Amino acid sequence: MSTDLFSSERHVYNVSELNREVRQLLEDGFSAVWVEGEISNLSMPRSGHIYFTLKDDKAQLRCAFFKTANASLDFNLEDGLGCVVFGRVSLYEQAGQYQLYVQRIEPRGKGALQLAFEQLKKKLEQEGLFDPARKRPLPFLPQRIGVVTSATGAAFRDILNVINRRFANVHIVLRPALVQGKAAGQDIAQAIAELNEYGQLDVLIVGRGGGSLEDLWPFNEEIVARAVCGSRIPVISAVGHEIDFTICDFVADVRAPTPSAAAELVVREKAQLHTALLDQQRRLQGALSEKIKMAQMRLSRVLRSYALRRPQVIMEQYSQRVDNAERSLRSRWQHRWQWYQQNVLRLAGRLRRPDMVISQYGRRISLLATGLDRQYRHCLQNKQSAVERVSSRLYNLNPLAVLSRGYSVTTSVPDGAVIKDAAMLKQNDCIKTKVHKGVIISRVEDCRHEG
Amino acid sequence: MKDKEKEKEISFEDALKRLEKIATELETDDISLDISLKRYEEGMKLVSVCLKKLEEAKKKVEILTKKENGKFELKDFEELPRES
Numbered sequence: 001m002s003t004d005l006f007s008s009e010r011h012v013y014n015v016s017e018l019n020r021e022v023r024q025l026l027e028d029g030f031s032a033v034w035v036e037g038e039i040s041n042l043s044m045p046r047s048g049h050i051y052f053t054l055k056d057d058k059a060q061l062r063c064a065f066f067k068t069a070n071a072s073l074d075f076n077l078e079d080g081l082g083c084v085v086f087g088r089v090s091l092y093e094q095a096g097q098y099q100l101y102v103q104r105i106e107p108r109g110k111g112a113l114q115l116a117f118e119q120l121k122k123k124l125e126q127e128g129l130f131d132p133a134r135k136r137p138l139p140f141l142p143q144r145i146g147v148v149t150s151a152t153g154a155a156f157r158d159i160l161n162v163i164n165r166r167f168a169n170v171h172i173v174l175r176p177a178l179v180q181g182k183a184a185g186q187d188i189a190q191a192i193a194e195l196n197e198y199g200q201l202d203v204l205i206v207g208r209g210g211g212s213l214e215d216l217w218p219f220n221e222e223i224v225a226r227a228v229c230g231s232r233i234p235v236i237s238a239v240g241h242e243i244d245f246t247i248c249d250f251v252a253d254v255r256a257p258t259p260s261a262a263a264e265l266v267v268r269e270k271a272q273l274h275t276a277l278l279d280q281q282r283r284l285q286g287a288l289s290e291k292i293k294m295a296q297m298r299l300s301r302v303l304r305s306y307a308l309r310r311p312q313v314i315m316e317q318y319s320q321r322v323d324n325a326e327r328s329l330r331s332r333w334q335h336r337w338q339w340y341q342q343n344v345l346r347l348a349g350r351l352r353r354p355d356m357v358i359s360q361y362g363r364r365i366s367l368l369a370t371g372l373d374r375q376y377r378h379c380l381q382n383k384q385s386a387v388e389r390v391s392s393r394l395y396n397l398n399p400l401a402v403l404s405r406g407y408s409v410t411t412s413v414p415d416g417a418v419i420k421d422a423a424m425l426k427q428n429d430c431i432k433t434k435v436h437k438g439v440i441i442s443r444v445e446d447c448r449h450e451g
Numbered sequence: 452m453k454d455k456e457k458e459k460e461i462s463f464e465d466a467l468k469r470l471e472k473i474a475t476e477l478e479t480d481d482i483s484l485d486i487s488l489k490r491y492e493e494g495m496k497l498v499s500v501c502l503k504k505l506e507e508a509k510k511k512v513e514i515l516t517k518k519e520n521g522k523f524e525l526k527d528f529e530e531l532p533r534e535s
Contacts, residue, residue, distance in 0.1 A: 141505070
């Protein structure tokens with residue numbers, strides 16, 4: 001290629017050729033560059049392509065960010081945003097303008113996702129989606145719980161564990177959803193919509209276990225936020241472990257720090273409800289029995305009062321008067337009756353019949369006769385017993401009679417004196433002892449004085 | 452009949468609230484024994500309604516799928532192997 005201005009062999013480009021060659025040079029030399037600058041003149045026509053100027057304090061660079069490339073942009077571009085842009089340098093032949101064809105943009109200073117998060121949060125906040133007044137209370141005793149999460153993830157297992165532990169009898173309807181990756185946001189949003197369409201649910205739990213910002217990203221997507229916002233069924237957001245806040249958390253009616261916590265929120269412990277119920281039952285019973293006791297006390301107080309007792313007293317007095325009257329009537333009547341009776345008897349006595357008089361005498365005679373008889377017998381018995389008394393006394397005086405009772409009489413031999421003292425005898429004296437039947441002759445062996 | 456429908460309709464929470472109210476009312480002195488008895492009866496009914504509600508739900512875990520024709524299908528959930 002000659003550089004001689006006047007050479008006859010000079011090569012004359014037409015504009016297109018030159019631009020093409022320059023483009024080639026640019027593309028070869030700057031096929032992959034990172035440029036840092038600030039966005040200005042941002043333009044986003046309907047086509048979906050994005051045009052802007054990247055500038056620093058001294059220079060400007062035209063940038064084109066085509067639709068195919070910017071589809072993966074997580075955050076929104078705005079004028080004044082400092083960023084680092086990656087792309088290839090080329091020439092827009094038609095305008096003869098060199099520009100950067102952008103492949104990727106990262107915000108300067110912080111991550112793209114973080115920026116996107118902040119941007120969306122600000123936007124939705126301004127729309128009022130986080131307004132506390134929008135939030136609905138959770139049902140007191142939810143029986144049917146819709147869950148949007150992965151069927152195989154830890155989140156669902158945790159939820160099941162809690163529900164099994166706390167409150168066995170709830171009905172859980174899981175709409176399995178992708179919870180990470182590009183398609184997840186769309187799937188989660190659709191799941192929420194489907195559970196709403198299915199209906200018959202008291203509350204929804206939407207979430208997943210913890211992870212990196214990228215893992216949790218679907219829950220920061222606008223489509224999910226809108227779906228949560230549009231749910232007729234109250235939504236509990238349960239993403240990650242404690243410290244991760246997502247856009248979904250902000251939009252949901254209730255934010256639970258973990259899926260387990262969401263399950264805990266949903267089912268207040270059955271035992272707790274049960275206890276509360278029994279407490280009320282006890283209160284009812286106690287209060288009623290107290291009431292009845294009070295009423296009984298009042299009643300007995302009233303019954304004891306004079307006002308109520310008075311009629312009774314009057315009644316008693318009346319009935320006593322009636323009794324008295326009856327008694328006096330009766331006694332008067334009896335009196336009168338006796339008087340009549342006596343008169344009648346007296347009169348009847350005067351009218352005694354002769355045969356009655358005779359038999360009366362007869363009775364008196366026989367009475368006297370038996371009396372006489374008894375008298376006679378009595379007299380006889382007296383005499384007889386007197387005779388018997390005397391003869392037995394006589395009998396007892398006969399000394400021999402005593403022998404029949406075992407006593408004996410001893411006399412000396414031969415003079416026949418009755419021995420009354422042992423001193424009357426001496427050894428070898430002969431004695432004769434008379435007993436009841438017969439006589440014993442014996443010789444004295446020894447004599448002893450006694451007393 | 453209407454009462455029965457009412458009982459069926461009343462939510463657990465409302466029933467418990469009503470129960471608390473009745474108990475408080477019963478504990479104050481200024482209602483007659485007649486009304487107390489009525490309230491007591493109502494309260495005990497509420498207790499049994501609540502107990503029934505506590506027990507009535509059956510434990511079930513199901514998976515919902517929306518089919519292409521737009522109809523929903525519920526299947527029993529069976530524990531799947533852990534995600535590694």
